[in-house]
Amino acid sequence: MFVNLPVRDLDRSVAFFTALGFSFNPAFTNENATCMLVGEDAFVMLLVEPFFRQFTDKQLCDTSRSIEALVALSADSREGVDALLRLALAAGAREPRPAQDHGFMYQRSFEDLDGHAWELFHMAGEPA
Template sequence: MATKIFVNLPVKDLNKTVEFFTKLGFTFNPQFTDENATCMMVGEDIFVMLLVERFFKTFTKKEISDTTKNTEVIVALSAESREKVDQLMKKVIEAGGKEPRAPQDYGWMYGRAFEDINGHLWEIFYMDESAVKKE
């Protein structure tokens, strides 16, 4: 089954959020961008809808998670190499993001985590699938 993935995340300030992710190298689809939301393009079939909190609330009756206290999701993205992981993390820190934990290195997989300016958790990792032990 072919499908596209749309992750929806609430944000406090859409312009600052777009500025943050632009500094990381992401682009946005202007066709799905207005004062309430933007569509961040992550991959050919992977998108993150960044929705201003008041607009996000129109899709749910539940409270929005306080990302300073709770984790609602961890979005994980793969990278082409360990170097690409480190390069993106450098951009994250320069753009105002935080690194909440030490890098994880399992030999065949290397990953780092960051919090964006809205407190959402992201992971960026490189995995050498040829080095994964077969059962």
């Protein structure tokens, strides 16, 4: 799976996600884009806004007022969720709401430097 996200400043975004522990594929990195490695078959392409616009006729979302998607990442534990959130906040992210504990699932969230919504969760059971 590839998720493509527009960013205003690629270097700043790479620094942010590097601080969270992510790495990037240099074969898919240039001044317009980079490929963030999320999982064995999961990648996030960070594309500078002018380059991203080449792939759509629609207006880009103003993430300070609207949301275009929720990107969800699973963690191995509740502690892993909290640890990744702490890294995101230390790197400049914003936490839009408090932790959610649904019994079978623990969830936190942050907005990255470009306002994209990221959901961090750990599932420890089945929904009722």
